Amino acid sequence: MRLRSLSVMLVAILAAGAGNLCLSKGMQLVGSLEVFTPSAVWAFFSAAVTNPWVIGGIALELANFLLWLAVLSWSQVSWALPLNALEYILVALAARLFLGEVVGPVRWVGIGLIAAGVVLLYASWEHPETDAA
Amino acid sequence: MIRATVVLWAAMLASSLSNVLTSRGMRARGPLEDYSPGHLLRWGWGSVTDKWVLLGLVAGAANFLLWLVVLSWADVSWALPMNAVEYAVTALMAMWFLKERVAPRRWAAIGLIVAGVGCVMGSW
Numbered sequence: 001m002r003l004r005s006l007s008v009m010l011v012a013i014l015a016a017g018a019g020n021l022c023l024s025k026g027m028q029l030v031g032s033l034e035v036f037t038p039s040a041v042w043a044f045f046s047a048a049v050t051n052p053w054v055i056g057g058i059a060l061e062l063a064n065f066l067l068w069l070a071v072l073s074w075s076q077v078s079w080a081l082p083l084n085a086l087e088y089i090l091v092a093l094a095a096r097l098f099l100g101e102v103v104g105p106v107r108w109v110g111i112g113l114i115a116a117g118v119v120l121l122y123a124s125w126e127h128p129e130t131d132a133a
Numbered sequence: 134m135i136r137a138t139v140v141l142w143a144a145m146l147a148s149s150l151s152n153v154l155t156s157r158g159m160r161a162r163g164p165l166e167d168y169s170p171g172h173l174l175r176w177g178w179g180s181v182t183d184k185w186v187l188l189g190l191v192a193g194a195a196n197f198l199l200w201l202v203v204l205s206w207a208d209v210s211w212a213l214p215m216n217a218v219e220y221a222v223t224a225l226m227a228m229w230f231l232k233e234r235v236a237p238r239r240w241a242a243i244g245l246i247v248a249g250v251g252c253v254m255g256s257w
Contacts, residue, residue: 020209020213023200023201023204023209024204024208024209027201027204027205028204028205030205031205032205033202033205044202044205045198045201048201048205058197061197065193066177069155069159069186070165072155072156072159072160073159073160073162073163073164073165074164074165085214085217085220085246087213088213088214088217091209091213092210092213095208095209095210096210099208099209101208101209101210103210104256106252106255106256107210107211107214107252107253109249109252110214110249110250110251110252110253110254110255110256111214111249111253112249113245113246113248113249113252114214114217114245114246114249114250115249116245116249117217117220117242117244117245117246117249118242118246119242120238120239120241120242120245121220121239121242121243
């Protein structure tokens with residue numbers, strides 16, 4: 001039960017992380033939304049959803065969503081959701097490598113605190129009284 | 134940074150709502166136990182046509198469009214960890230609407246996550 005949830009979650013997280021990198025790359029190419037008239041907003045979203053990187057990102061996020069549906073049928077939402085935070089570490093590393101983002105010490109500390117919170121949340125599943133279905 | 138944070142919070146509200154609605158729909162449907170292709174297909178179709186799951190999908194679509202706007206403004210290594218605030222919101226909503234118990238240890242974990250989000254937010 002637990003192994004099944006965990007392994008499906010890990011695959012889902014990898015898909016989500018890769019998806020967000022693609023979306024970010026695509027939106028950098030589409031450019032910043034700066035004009036908020038209806039036609040400008042429409043043009044922005046049209047450019048976004050026809051960008052190949054964004055389309056690839058959507059496909060990966062969709063894969064993540066379908067896996068997530070399966071996990072939700074097995075686990076409590078307040079336990080299962082925080083495991084997604086592993087994605088932040090992977091994405092921060094990959095964004096440095098592939099998108100040239102500068103990740104400073106304060107941001108790493110923040111990501112570290114978030115990851116620690118995630119480990120603590122994971123540990124709380126050891127206690128069956130908090131895990132009643 | 135302010136506008137990205139505000140739009141991000143709006144996206145997170147939509148996302149939390151989406152998770153709770155989807156969870157409600159999926160738990161009513163029961164666990165997936167049969168992995169044959171025909172059953173998987175029926176299970177998948179039944180899931181995405183469930184009323185609660187559909188409402189969850191609408192909220193999810195709103196979340197996605199707002200997320201694209203944020204990514205047009207911000208680094209993904211800044212914006213993505215900011216989403217962790219959602220855990221606190223989701224835990225609260227799960228407690229209120231799904232009657233899930235949130236143990237003290239989980240509250241501590243949520244505290245760490247919120248502190249981490251504060252650091253990330255300041256790192257723009």
